[in-house]
Amino acid sequence: MEKKTDVKASALRWKILRHALLRHPSPSTPDEQTQMGIKHTSRRANHGFNLIPSHLLDEPQRENCFGSRDARVCYTLPVHGAPQLFLSQRVDNHAPLRDFEICNRYNIDNTGLICNWPSEDVLAYYCLSHKDLFRSKKVIELGAGYGLAGFVIAAVTEASEVTISDGNPQVVNYIQNNIEINSGVFGDTMAKSMMLHWNQEEIFNIANTFDFIVASDCTFFKDFHKDFARIIKLLLSNAGSAEAILLSPKRGDSLDMFLEVVKENGLHFSVTENYDTEIWKRHERLMNGEDKDSWPNYEKDHCYPLLIRITP
CATH class of the missing domain: 3.40.50.150 (Vaccinia Virus protein VP39)
Incomplete structure (x- = not known):
């Protein structure tokens, strides 16, 4: 059986928000139980339904004018000829105050x-x-x-x-x-x-x-x-x-x-x-x-x- 966390969901969501707001998070490392709780409280998916294959291009990431890092994601469409789309997206786990x-x-x-x-x-x-x-x-x-x-x-x-x-x-x-x-x-x-x-x-x-x-x-x-x-x-x-x-x-x-x-x-x-x-x-x-x-x-x-x- 999966181990349940005793940390309240509301407290974990505040930790998620804090992590998103801080460009350089605190050096202290959350304990394993808290990390597990955050992972299972967040609604964000790692890969989602994974219906359209995608991968991050192996190229240098660029810093934009807001101080965030951008990278290009390649989406290969599952149709004849497998056309590709290249979408520039943010790759940071923080949100600038801007x-x-x-x-x-x-x-x-x-x-x-x-x-x-x-x-x-x-x-x-x-x-x-x-x-x-x-x-x-x-x-x-x-x-x-x-x-x-x-x-x-x-x-x-x-x-x-x-x-x-x-x-x-x-x-x-x-x-x-x-x-x-x-x-x-x-x-x-x-x-x-x-x-x-x-x-x-x-x-x-x-x-x-x-x-x-x-x-x-x-x-x-x-x-x-x-x-x-x-x-x-x-x-x-x-x-x-x-x-x-x-x-x-x-x-x-x-x-x-x-x-x-x-x-x-x-x-x-x-x-x-x-x-x-x-x-x-x-x-x-x-x-x-x-x-x-x-x-x-x-x-x-x-x-x-x-x-x-x-x-x-």
């Missing part, structure tokens, strides 16, 4: 800078498996972070246009840089970045213009529910086939509360639990504890993304 200043200024969070989150991996894989949906369509990814799903759509689906957006200007800088790095794999698809805050009013030039909206894990923060549902309604094309495809875990009552807001906005939705054979198989392996090293604290409610499809 991040929090920008979060306060723009009323956003900095989660998009931390890593490529598991739900984004699932969204990218789902879009890859349903690439015919996007052919000749205008697509926008909301709250994209590093935007793996948006880049996958731009690279393999023959969409006419893909906009990869986020409300964090630091994140948008990474997106634009990565568009330039990967421009050779987009073919005739126009890929572009956009800084888009969900509560901004001046979006008349893009209102009712997108055939598809995609997003992952964007329903956790309840304060953003109204703005998120509002921007989905504003951006979707008036054409009958337009829809938003979201991948999001339940996270307690957070997803249900968001869907209530969706209904209040006159939108329709469906929720599907088992929507892909391979994704479901990996979920079951994690639930059965067959891959604990990859995701020590895997729990369905917090980790497994449901498929939500929203239509006007």
